[in-house]
Amino acid sequence: MRLLSSTTLLGLQVLLGTLSVALANSKDINDQNRLIVPQHETTSHFKDAEFPGGSSSNTSFQVTAVLNSPSPPYHAIIECWALAAPFNVYPTVGVALALGDVSNATYVVLPPRSGEGWHRPPANMYFVLLSGAAHVHAPKPNSSTGMVDKLRHGRKHAHAHEHLYIKPGWNQLIIAVDSDLRAPGHLTYYPGDTETVALQIPFFNGVIPDHVFVRPGACEGPTDDAGEHWWV
Numbered sequence: 001m002r003l004l005s006s007t008t009l010l011g012l013q014v015l016l017g018t019l020s021v022a023l024a025n026s027k028d029i030n031d032q033n034r035l036i037v038p039q040h041e042t043t044s045h046f047k048d049a050e051f052p053g054g055s056s057s058n059t060s061f062q063v064t065a066v067l068n069s070p071s072p073p074y075h076a077i078i079e080c081w082a083l084a085a086p087f088n089v090y091p092t093v094g095v096a097l098a099l100g101d102v103s104n105a106t107y108v109v110l111p112p113r114s115g116e117g118w119h120r121p122p123a124n125m126y127f128v129l130l131s132g133a134a135h136v137h138a139p140k141p142n143s144s145t146g147m148v149d150k151l152r153h154g155r156k157h158a159h160a161h162e163h164l165y166i167k168p169g170w171n172q173l174i175i176a177v178d179s180d181l182r183a184p185g186h187l188t189y190y191p192g193d194t195e196t197v198a199l200q201i202p203f204f205n206g207v208i209p210d211h212v213f214v215r216p217g218a219c220e221g222p223t224d225d226a227g228e229h230w231w232v
Contacts, residue, residue, distance in 0.1 A: 059087040061097055063211075064164055064218045065175040066121075066136060068183055076138035076178040076186040078164050080219035084210035099126065101204035110134070110196040120185035121176040123202035129172045132196025133231035136164035137187040138178075161217035163224055167231050170221035177208055192231050 060082040068074045087095040110116075110132070121127075139162055164171060178185055190196045203209070217223030222230070 059095075061085070061087065062214060062219045063173060063175055064171045064220070065177065065211075066138060066164065066186055067175075067177045068180040072182075073141050074180045074183040075141050076183060078136070078138050078161055078217055078223070080214040080217060081175065081211040082214050084212065100209040101207070102126070103202045103204045106200040108198050108200055110190045110198070112193050112195055113191060115187065115189040118184040118187060120179045120181075120183075122200070124177045124179060124206040124208055125175075125203060126199075126201040127166075127174050127176050128199040128201065129166050129168070130197040130199065131168075132190065132194055132198075133165075133167040133192045134196055134198075135189045135191060135230075136166065136174075137189070138162050138164070139187075161223045163222065163226065164218045165221040165226055165230055167221075171218055175208070 062080055062082050065079050065081050066076055067079065069077050083097070083099075085097045085100070087097045090096045112132075164174070166172065166174065
């Protein structure tokens with residue numbers, strides 16, 4: 001039987017508690033209690049976003065997404081999205097927002113200094129980092145062949161917005177929806193000297209939460225080659 005460290009268990013307990021709050025039905029919170037965050041108090045998780053109909057919110061949650069390009073060859077791309085669900089005042093202190101309907105949660109442990117190679121997510125889902133670090137690479141197809149080149153970790157890459165770096169403080173919650181069978185998916189590496197622990201949380205019936213496009217590339221951290229030891 002696998003024994004988990006107290007640090008990992010504590011991180012999982014805190015994370016699950018946070019998700020339980022975030023997945024609560026936001027309709028039960030009175031509209032007058034919704035948090036209005038002044039512009040000068042914004043952080044990386046409180047950003048302005050324009051939504052359909054011309055409305056805007058300065059309390060939107062930005063999350064990095066890995067998805068398929070809408071045109072051939074449908075390769076994986078990385079974008080920053082703003083979720084449409086608003087932040088609401090939490091009954092004690094702080095804020096929370098509904099992350100949408102999900103079907104289950106899977107606890108995964110990835111070995112240090114490893115890689116998954118080309119793969120697609122098992123379902124449209126949230127990926128939540130509990131500890132460790134991950135590097136997602138979504139290379140652009142070769143312009144002459146239309147095929148995605150097979151690249152190895154550590155090689156310098158010329159294109160921006162192809163890289164997603166996940167570590168404490170950078171993109172700890174992402175959306176993975178590049179599941180189109182016409183494309184090979186993306187590459188993921190776990191470069192640290194310790195195990196990477198995460199949760200995979202599929203969306204109910206695969207339905208992606210309402211959102212708007214913010215910009216190409218990850219919401220946090222570098223979007224091109226970050227060099228060696230970025231996870232330290």
